[in-house]
Amino acid sequence: MLSGRPTILGYSAVAGKREGEGPLGRGFDMIFEDTTLGEKSWEKAESALQREAFTRALNKAGISPSQVNYLFAGDLLNQSIASTFGLREYGVPMLGQFGACSTMAQTLALAAIFVDSGAADICAAITSSHFCSAERQFRFPLEYGGQRPPTSQWTVTGAGAAIVGLGGSGVRVADVTVGYITDFGISDTNNMGAAMAPAAAETLTAFFKDTSSKPDDYDLIITGDLGAIGSDLLRQLMERKGYRLGANYTDCGLIIYDRSKQDVHAGGSGCGCSATVLCSYILGKMEAGELKNVVFVATGALMSPTSSQQGESIPGIAHLCHLVAIE
């Protein structure tokens, strides 16, 4: 539990063409019709997404890079190259993070803890994903045209960045809950939502217990990228723990695309999924007074193609940030 002082001074989400065509498209600060962003590789394009989101968040906060004490950033590319090459030019002390698709909540939680505890004045939280760089690293080269089962999710092309400091008038990070690794033995790499749902259930339960609260106390409880199957499973797991998730519960992966028109199967995924939804839709509605009390829980599947090939299951993790609109 934090003192409640860290606030989000500025935030930005940038996204690709498909995300721009989805229901949240109008909320993004920039939509790149050309998802190469003019770069020579998908990996460099993903780096450019982080650079764009960070620069815009800084501008909105009225902060220069030299005022930022620490950057918390990460992504799902091998050795986090989207963050390294996206953020190398700013000269800001950098603490690289790895939390798979939970990275937006992990970086925001660390930024909030650093500011809350006085370890820093201003921190930034940044992450990204890109459909094309993720596909070829985790599944098949795009050219192969591999078939996707209905349980599979679609990696979001986009990045989100948030600047955290003291003062400010928008949204404060009231509490954070850092999750631990859970492993229910699921090994289907086309069903990540099911692998991550148990982690979300553990973290949400710990948060409700720590704060003596219940799901109905919040305007919105939103998970990162469980998608259709994972979010149904989360409802069941929470029911068993005595917590009923009502109509105030949804998942970033369910709302970023129009699943009836956009061919994304079980919904969105990737570090960029929860990052872009947080840094556009959620924080936007909170600033507009439409949402006041939000639980944001991003989930990560901690696997690699190598661990799956070696027969390992898919451990999950979930980190939570409790966000409150400043009256």
Place this chain on the structure above:
Amino acid sequence: MLSGRPTILGYSAVAGKREGEGPLGRGFDMIFEDTTLGEKSWEKAESALQREAFTRALNKAGISPSQVNYLFAGDLLNQSIASTFGLREYGVPMLGQFGACSTMAQTLALAAIFVDSGAADICAAITSSHFCSAERQFRFPLEYGGQRPPTSQWTVTGAGAAIVGLGGSGVRVADVTVGYITDFGISDTNNMGAAMAPAAAETLTAFFKDTSSKPDDYDLIITGDLGAIGSDLLRQLMERKGYRLGANYTDCGLIIYDRSKQDVHAGGSGCGCSATVLCSYILGKMEAGELKNVVFVATGALMSPTSSQQGESIPGIAHLCHLVAIE
């Protein structure tokens, strides 16, 4: 600068056969003659190294896993699977870190900041590398027998873990300096030391300025894994900045192997290099009163095979922990 309260309550280093045969062999808590550790893959063996180091550090600190508030851990395998699968069973809130070979300093710095600021009571810092898992991921399958140029370094098989809390009687983390990404345009993946030396120079200079101190003020200044070429380059870079590194400067990669007898070319490298040297030799000598005032600077090369194949240079980063023996 920290208040100086966080102390290292327990630490452990475990290593492979070659490291055990080196000059620091007697200081390791366990040497695995069979570097598979009885596991079915090199990746699983690396996970086992982390588990061994963490368990032994906990035992030496007299701490149970449930008393640890946060685990800071990471490694260089894709998607940090050594840490995920090595630490999944402890049920401790986990914040995955990515700093390439700077990970030991990064995780120790975060653990110290969390304890110092009151964000946590007890934290753990853990990292590892394994020669065989690193070779096949970054260079060639072992069976290929690729030739190594004289500038190349040898990835250490080993893991280090440190438990940080308040009280304790051994060594305190007095200051930390988090580095930023530096890029001098070096692109030779067989000369990582040269790519990382500029980052070490930036971080050391920032530390000396922040603390109004000079190299001679310390018993030992030790970098992570610059090796023979990188550490020579660091001396030159520091000289240009007005700081002369004397006989009190060395590098973990230079002392972990006997370069005259062990065929390791420019020295040791990998996250496990600085981790095993810190968690055996350095902390051991500090506890024994032989060293009192130590600057530990671990360096990381933030590249991936993909970024190098795409023509990118190798950005470096360096994080610093200033360690002081408790009188």
